[in-house]
Amino acid sequence: MKLLVAVPAFNEADNIGFVLEEVKNALPDSKIVVIDDGSDDDTSKVVKDLGVELLQLPFNLGVGGALRTAFKYAYQNEFSHLVQIDADGQHDPTQVKLLISGLTASDIVIGSRFAKDSSSYEVGFLRRLAMRWLAALTSFFCKTKLTDVSSGFRITNRVGIELFTTRYPSEYLGDTVESLIIAHRSGLKISEVPVTMRERISGSPSQNFFRSTWYLTRATLVILLAALHSNPK
Amino acid sequence: MQTLTLTSIAAGLTLTFLVFELLRRGFLREKYAFVWLAFDTFIAISLIFPSPLQELSAFLGFKVFSNFILANLVLALILFAMQLSLEISKLEDNNQKLAEEIAIINNKLNQ
Numbered sequence: 084m085k086l087l088v089a090v091p092a093f094n095e096a097d098n099i100g101f102v103l104e105e106v107k108n109a110l111p112d113s114k115i116v117v118i119d120d121g122s123d124d125d126t127s128k129v130v131k132d133l134g135v136e137l138l139q140l141p142f143n144l145g146v147g148g149a150l151r152t153a154f155k156y157a158y159q160n161e162f163s164h165l166v167q168i169d170a171d172g173q174h175d176p177t178q179v180k181l182l183i184s185g186l187t188a189s190d191i192v193i194g195s196r197f198a199k200d201s202s203s204y205e206v207g208f209l210r211r212l213a214m215r216w217l218a219a220l221t222s223f224f225c226k227t228k229l230t231d232v233s234s235g236f237r238i239t240n241r242v243g244i245e246l247f248t249t250r251y252p253s254e255y256l257g258d259t260v261e262s263l264i265i266a267h268r269s270g271l272k273i274s275e276v277p278v279t280m281r282e283r284i285s286g287s288p289s290q291n292f293f294r295s296t297w298y299l300t301r302a303t304l305v306i307l308l309a310a311l312h313s314n315p316k
Numbered sequence: 317m318q319t320l321t322l323t324s325i326a327a328g329l330t331l332t333f334l335v336f337e338l339l340r341r342g343f344l345r346e347k348y349a350f351v352w353l354a355f356d357t358f359i360a361i362s363l364i365f366p367s368p369l370q371e372l373s374a375f376l377g378f379k380v381f382s383n384f385i386l387a388n389l390v391l392a393l394i395l396f397a398m399q400l401s402l403e404i405s406k407l408e409d410n411n412q413k414l415a416e417e418i419a420i421i422n423n424k425l426n427q
Binding site for chain 2: 152
Protein backbone atom coordinates (compact mmCIF):
# COMPACT_ATOMS: atom_id res chain seq x y z
CA MET A 84 0.00 0.00 0.00
CA LYS A 85 1.39 3.37 -1.05
CA LEU A 86 -0.51 5.67 1.28
CA LEU A 87 -0.87 9.44 0.97
CA VAL A 88 -2.09 11.35 4.01
CA ALA A 89 -3.81 14.52 2.77
CA VAL A 90 -4.28 17.29 5.32
CA PRO A 91 -6.31 20.24 3.99
CA ALA A 92 -5.53 23.31 6.10
CA PHE A 93 -6.98 26.78 6.25
CA ASN A 94 -5.51 29.07 8.92
CA GLU A 95 -4.45 26.19 11.14
CA ALA A 96 -0.96 27.36 12.11
CA ASP A 97 -1.74 26.73 15.80
CA ASN A 98 -2.81 23.11 15.37
CA ILE A 99 -1.05 21.78 12.31
CA GLY A 100 2.39 21.29 13.82
CA PHE A 101 1.01 18.96 16.45
CA VAL A 102 -1.20 17.13 13.95
CA LEU A 103 1.68 16.53 11.53
CA GLU A 104 3.99 15.22 14.27
CA GLU A 105 1.25 12.87 15.34
CA VAL A 106 0.69 11.60 11.79
CA LYS A 107 4.43 11.07 11.31
CA ASN A 108 4.57 8.97 14.45
CA ALA A 109 1.44 6.97 13.74
CA LEU A 110 2.06 6.36 10.04
CA PRO A 111 5.81 6.39 9.46
CA ASP A 112 5.57 4.62 6.09
CA SER A 113 3.13 7.02 4.51
CA LYS A 114 3.71 10.28 2.71
CA ILE A 115 2.08 13.40 4.14
CA VAL A 116 0.94 16.31 2.03
CA VAL A 117 -0.64 19.48 3.38
CA ILE A 118 -2.88 21.49 1.11
CA ASP A 119 -2.73 25.08 2.28
CA ASP A 120 -6.04 26.53 1.15
CA GLY A 121 -4.87 30.13 0.89
CA SER A 122 -4.26 30.68 4.61
CA ASP A 123 -3.48 34.16 5.89
CA ASP A 124 -1.48 32.88 8.85
CA ASP A 125 1.78 30.93 9.12
CA THR A 126 0.31 27.55 8.16
CA SER A 127 2.59 27.09 5.16
CA LYS A 128 5.67 28.17 7.13
CA VAL A 129 4.99 25.66 9.90
CA VAL A 130 4.53 22.91 7.29
CA LYS A 131 7.75 23.77 5.46
CA ASP A 132 9.73 23.96 8.70
CA LEU A 133 8.61 20.45 9.53
CA GLY A 134 9.80 19.28 6.14
CA VAL A 135 6.36 18.13 5.09
CA GLU A 136 5.26 18.27 1.46
CA LEU A 137 3.14 21.36 0.75
CA LEU A 138 0.60 22.09 -1.95
CA GLN A 139 0.07 25.82 -1.81
CA LEU A 140 -3.20 27.03 -3.32
CA PRO A 141 -2.96 30.63 -4.51
CA PHE A 142 -6.31 31.54 -2.94
CA ASN A 143 -9.01 29.91 -0.85
CA LEU A 144 -10.96 27.22 -2.70
CA GLY A 145 -12.74 25.55 0.20
CA VAL A 146 -12.21 22.01 1.48
CA GLY A 147 -13.53 20.46 -1.72
CA GLY A 148 -11.03 22.28 -3.91
CA ALA A 149 -8.19 21.49 -1.52
CA LEU A 150 -9.08 17.81 -1.55
CA ARG A 151 -9.42 17.65 -5.30
CA THR A 152 -5.89 19.04 -5.49
CA ALA A 153 -4.80 16.23 -3.17
CA PHE A 154 -6.55 13.60 -5.31
CA LYS A 155 -4.83 14.95 -8.42
CA TYR A 156 -1.51 14.85 -6.62
CA ALA A 157 -2.15 11.30 -5.44
CA TYR A 158 -3.16 10.20 -8.92
CA GLN A 159 -0.14 11.78 -10.64
CA ASN A 160 2.27 10.36 -8.07
CA GLU A 161 0.74 6.89 -8.23
CA PHE A 162 -0.44 6.51 -4.68
CA SER A 163 -2.66 3.51 -4.07
CA HIS A 164 -4.67 5.06 -1.24
CA LEU A 165 -5.47 8.53 0.07
CA VAL A 166 -6.54 9.17 3.63
CA GLN A 167 -7.94 12.58 4.60
CA ILE A 168 -7.15 13.95 8.03
CA ASP A 169 -8.33 17.30 9.33
CA ALA A 170 -5.73 19.85 10.34
CA ASP A 171 -7.57 20.81 13.51
CA GLY A 172 -6.59 17.71 15.49
CA GLN A 173 -10.04 16.11 15.55
CA HIS A 174 -8.91 12.91 13.86
CA ASP A 175 -6.59 10.49 15.57
CA PRO A 176 -4.06 9.18 13.00
CA THR A 177 -3.53 5.99 14.97
CA GLN A 178 -7.07 5.08 13.92
CA VAL A 179 -6.20 5.11 10.23
CA LYS A 180 -5.57 1.38 10.58
CA LEU A 181 -9.27 0.99 11.40
CA LEU A 182 -10.09 2.70 8.10
CA ILE A 183 -7.62 0.46 6.27
CA SER A 184 -9.25 -2.63 7.75
CA GLY A 185 -12.52 -1.61 6.13
CA LEU A 186 -10.99 -1.49 2.65
CA THR A 187 -11.30 -5.22 1.98
CA ALA A 188 -14.92 -4.90 0.95
CA SER A 189 -15.14 -1.31 -0.28
CA ASP A 190 -13.48 1.54 -2.17
CA ILE A 191 -14.18 4.31 0.32
CA VAL A 192 -14.19 3.86 4.09
CA ILE A 193 -15.57 6.57 6.36
CA GLY A 194 -14.58 6.93 10.00
CA SER A 195 -17.90 7.35 11.77
CA ARG A 196 -18.44 9.05 15.12
CA PHE A 197 -21.91 7.56 15.42
CA ALA A 198 -21.57 3.97 14.29
CA LYS A 199 -22.63 1.27 16.72
CA ASP A 200 -19.33 0.86 18.51
CA SER A 201 -18.09 4.47 18.46
CA SER A 202 -17.55 6.03 21.84
CA SER A 203 -19.74 9.02 22.55
CA TYR A 204 -19.06 12.20 20.64
CA GLU A 205 -20.64 15.32 22.08
CA VAL A 206 -22.62 17.44 19.66
CA GLY A 207 -25.51 19.81 20.17
CA PHE A 208 -29.03 18.44 19.84
CA LEU A 209 -29.89 20.38 16.70
CA ARG A 210 -26.66 19.54 14.99
CA ARG A 211 -27.07 15.88 15.88
CA LEU A 212 -30.54 15.94 14.39
CA ALA A 213 -29.23 17.56 11.22
CA MET A 214 -26.49 14.96 10.94
CA ARG A 215 -28.98 12.11 11.39
CA TRP A 216 -31.20 13.49 8.65
CA LEU A 217 -28.27 13.89 6.26
CA ALA A 218 -27.04 10.40 7.07
CA ALA A 219 -30.47 8.91 6.45
CA LEU A 220 -30.88 10.77 3.17
CA THR A 221 -27.40 9.89 1.92
CA SER A 222 -27.78 6.27 3.02
CA PHE A 223 -30.97 6.08 1.01
CA PHE A 224 -29.36 7.40 -2.17
CA CYS A 225 -26.16 5.38 -1.69
CA LYS A 226 -28.08 2.22 -0.74
CA THR A 227 -25.65 1.70 2.14
CA LYS A 228 -26.20 2.19 5.85
CA LEU A 229 -24.14 5.26 6.80
CA THR A 230 -24.28 7.06 10.15
CA ASP A 231 -21.78 9.91 9.74
CA VAL A 232 -21.71 11.33 6.24
CA SER A 233 -20.15 14.66 7.22
CA SER A 234 -17.07 12.98 8.64
CA GLY A 235 -13.89 14.18 6.97
CA PHE A 236 -11.95 11.16 8.15
CA ARG A 237 -11.88 8.85 5.15
CA ILE A 238 -9.73 6.59 3.08
CA THR A 239 -10.12 6.17 -0.68
CA ASN A 240 -8.50 3.54 -2.88
CA ARG A 241 -7.00 3.99 -6.33
CA VAL A 242 -10.36 3.62 -8.09
CA GLY A 243 -11.77 6.42 -5.95
CA ILE A 244 -8.66 8.56 -6.38
CA GLU A 245 -8.99 8.32 -10.14
CA LEU A 246 -12.68 9.21 -10.02
CA PHE A 247 -12.20 12.15 -7.66
CA THR A 248 -9.35 13.62 -9.71
CA THR A 249 -11.92 14.96 -12.11
CA ARG A 250 -15.22 14.60 -10.33
CA TYR A 251 -14.63 15.84 -6.83
CA PRO A 252 -17.27 18.46 -6.08
CA SER A 253 -15.84 21.75 -4.93
CA GLU A 254 -18.97 23.48 -3.77
CA TYR A 255 -20.40 23.71 -0.31
CA LEU A 256 -20.67 20.25 1.32
CA GLY A 257 -19.53 18.66 -1.89
CA ASP A 258 -16.47 17.26 -0.19
CA THR A 259 -18.58 15.18 2.18
CA VAL A 260 -22.08 14.13 1.17
CA GLU A 261 -22.07 14.90 -2.54
CA SER A 262 -18.81 13.06 -3.13
CA LEU A 263 -20.36 9.91 -1.63
CA ILE A 264 -23.32 10.04 -3.97
CA ILE A 265 -21.04 10.60 -6.95
CA ALA A 266 -18.93 7.64 -5.86
CA HIS A 267 -21.98 5.43 -5.45
CA ARG A 268 -23.35 6.44 -8.82
CA SER A 269 -20.01 5.62 -10.40
CA GLY A 270 -20.26 2.11 -8.99
CA LEU A 271 -17.94 2.44 -5.99
CA LYS A 272 -18.61 0.66 -2.70
CA ILE A 273 -18.79 2.76 0.45
CA SER A 274 -18.61 1.54 4.03
CA GLU A 275 -17.89 2.93 7.47
CA VAL A 276 -16.02 1.92 10.58
CA PRO A 277 -16.50 3.29 14.09
CA VAL A 278 -13.85 5.77 15.22
CA THR A 279 -13.38 8.13 18.12
CA MET A 280 -12.89 11.80 17.40
CA ARG A 281 -11.48 14.39 19.74
CA GLU A 282 -12.33 17.96 20.46
CA ARG A 283 -10.43 20.52 18.44
CA ILE A 284 -7.10 21.36 20.00
CA SER A 285 -7.58 25.10 19.72
CA GLY A 286 -9.95 27.51 18.09
CA SER A 287 -13.71 27.21 17.91
CA PRO A 288 -15.56 24.65 15.83
CA SER A 289 -17.12 26.04 12.71
CA GLN A 290 -20.65 25.03 13.69
CA ASN A 291 -23.16 26.87 15.87
CA PHE A 292 -26.92 26.91 16.19
CA PHE A 293 -27.69 29.04 13.14
CA ARG A 294 -25.04 27.46 11.03
CA SER A 295 -26.48 24.03 11.81
CA THR A 296 -29.88 25.02 10.53
CA TRP A 297 -28.39 26.60 7.44
CA TYR A 298 -26.19 23.55 6.95
CA LEU A 299 -29.20 21.26 7.10
CA THR A 300 -31.12 23.21 4.49
CA ARG A 301 -28.26 23.50 2.05
CA ALA A 302 -27.14 19.93 2.58
CA THR A 303 -30.57 18.57 1.78
CA LEU A 304 -30.60 20.56 -1.44
CA VAL A 305 -27.08 19.39 -2.30
CA ILE A 306 -28.02 15.74 -1.76
CA LEU A 307 -31.19 15.99 -3.82
CA LEU A 308 -29.34 17.73 -6.64
CA ALA A 309 -26.54 15.18 -6.57
CA ALA A 310 -29.02 12.32 -6.64
CA LEU A 311 -30.98 13.85 -9.50
CA HIS A 312 -27.97 14.90 -11.56
CA SER A 313 -28.51 13.68 -15.10
CA ASN A 314 -24.95 12.45 -15.57
CA PRO A 315 -22.78 12.16 -12.51
CA LYS A 316 -20.45 15.11 -12.95
CA MET B 317 -42.96 61.38 -35.77
CA GLN B 318 -43.60 61.85 -32.11
CA THR B 319 -41.01 63.38 -29.82
CA LEU B 320 -41.01 60.19 -27.75
CA THR B 321 -40.09 58.10 -30.79
CA LEU B 322 -37.19 60.43 -31.56
CA THR B 323 -35.83 60.32 -27.99
CA SER B 324 -36.15 56.53 -27.97
CA ILE B 325 -34.26 56.25 -31.24
CA ALA B 326 -31.58 58.56 -29.84
CA ALA B 327 -31.27 56.39 -26.74
CA GLY B 328 -31.04 53.26 -28.91
CA LEU B 329 -28.33 54.82 -31.04
CA THR B 330 -26.36 55.82 -27.92
CA LEU B 331 -26.51 52.26 -26.65
CA THR B 332 -25.37 50.89 -30.01
CA PHE B 333 -22.55 53.39 -30.10
CA LEU B 334 -21.52 52.39 -26.57
CA VAL B 335 -21.41 48.70 -27.51
CA PHE B 336 -19.34 49.43 -30.62
CA GLU B 337 -16.96 51.62 -28.70
CA LEU B 338 -16.44 48.96 -25.98
CA LEU B 339 -15.84 46.37 -28.70
CA ARG B 340 -13.39 48.63 -30.52
CA ARG B 341 -11.37 49.23 -27.37
CA GLY B 342 -11.33 45.53 -26.62
CA PHE B 343 -13.26 45.80 -23.34
CA LEU B 344 -16.12 43.63 -24.51
CA ARG B 345 -16.06 40.24 -26.14
CA GLU B 346 -18.00 39.71 -29.33
CA LYS B 347 -20.17 36.96 -27.89
CA TYR B 348 -21.68 39.41 -25.38
CA ALA B 349 -21.77 42.27 -27.86
CA PHE B 350 -23.86 40.11 -30.15
CA VAL B 351 -26.60 39.77 -27.54
CA TRP B 352 -26.66 43.50 -26.92
CA LEU B 353 -26.67 44.38 -30.60
CA ALA B 354 -29.50 41.96 -31.30
CA PHE B 355 -31.34 43.59 -28.43
CA ASP B 356 -30.67 47.04 -29.92
CA THR B 357 -31.80 46.03 -33.37
CA PHE B 358 -35.02 44.58 -32.02
CA ILE B 359 -35.77 47.82 -30.16
CA ALA B 360 -34.93 49.96 -33.19
CA ILE B 361 -37.19 47.95 -35.49
CA SER B 362 -40.04 48.00 -33.04
CA LEU B 363 -39.72 51.76 -32.65
CA ILE B 364 -39.67 52.49 -36.36
CA PHE B 365 -42.35 49.94 -37.33
CA PRO B 366 -44.52 49.55 -34.24
CA SER B 367 -47.69 48.27 -35.93
CA PRO B 368 -46.80 44.56 -36.41
CA LEU B 369 -45.70 44.44 -32.78
CA GLN B 370 -48.87 46.14 -31.65
CA GLU B 371 -50.86 43.49 -33.46
CA LEU B 372 -48.80 40.72 -31.87
CA SER B 373 -49.30 42.32 -28.48
CA ALA B 374 -53.06 42.43 -28.94
CA PHE B 375 -53.04 38.84 -30.23
CA LEU B 376 -51.19 37.68 -27.08
CA GLY B 377 -53.84 39.34 -24.96
CA PHE B 378 -52.02 42.45 -23.73
CA LYS B 379 -54.52 45.28 -23.12
CA VAL B 380 -51.85 47.97 -23.06
CA PHE B 381 -49.08 47.91 -25.66
CA SER B 382 -46.43 49.35 -23.32
CA ASN B 383 -46.98 46.40 -20.94
CA PHE B 384 -46.05 44.06 -23.76
CA ILE B 385 -42.81 45.97 -24.37
CA LEU B 386 -41.98 46.04 -20.65
CA ALA B 387 -42.68 42.32 -20.24
CA ASN B 388 -40.35 41.59 -23.14
CA LEU B 389 -37.65 43.80 -21.70
CA VAL B 390 -37.81 42.09 -18.31
CA LEU B 391 -37.66 38.67 -19.97
CA ALA B 392 -34.65 39.70 -22.05
CA LEU B 393 -32.84 41.02 -18.98
CA ILE B 394 -33.54 37.85 -17.01
CA LEU B 395 -32.18 35.74 -19.85
CA PHE B 396 -29.12 37.92 -20.08
CA ALA B 397 -28.50 37.71 -16.32
CA MET B 398 -28.80 33.93 -16.60
CA GLN B 399 -26.26 33.82 -19.39
CA LEU B 400 -23.87 35.83 -17.23
CA SER B 401 -24.37 33.42 -14.30
CA LEU B 402 -23.54 30.52 -16.59
CA GLU B 403 -20.42 32.25 -17.82
CA ILE B 404 -19.34 33.02 -14.26
CA SER B 405 -19.85 29.40 -13.22
CA LYS B 406 -17.64 28.30 -16.08
CA LEU B 407 -15.01 30.88 -15.18
CA GLU B 408 -15.00 29.83 -11.52
CA ASP B 409 -14.58 26.24 -12.58
CA ASN B 410 -11.64 27.07 -14.80
CA ASN B 411 -10.20 29.31 -12.12
CA GLN B 412 -10.28 26.50 -9.64
CA LYS B 413 -8.63 24.05 -12.00
CA LEU B 414 -5.84 26.56 -12.58
CA ALA B 415 -5.36 27.05 -8.84
CA GLU B 416 -5.09 23.28 -8.34
CA GLU B 417 -2.60 22.90 -11.17
CA ILE B 418 -0.53 25.82 -9.87
CA ALA B 419 -0.31 24.23 -6.42
CA ILE B 420 0.87 20.91 -7.88
CA ILE B 421 3.32 22.51 -10.32
CA ASN B 422 4.77 24.74 -7.58
CA ASN B 423 5.29 21.69 -5.42
CA LYS B 424 7.16 19.96 -8.27
CA LEU B 425 9.32 23.03 -8.92
CA ASN B 426 10.38 23.31 -5.29
CA GLN B 427 11.54 19.71 -5.04
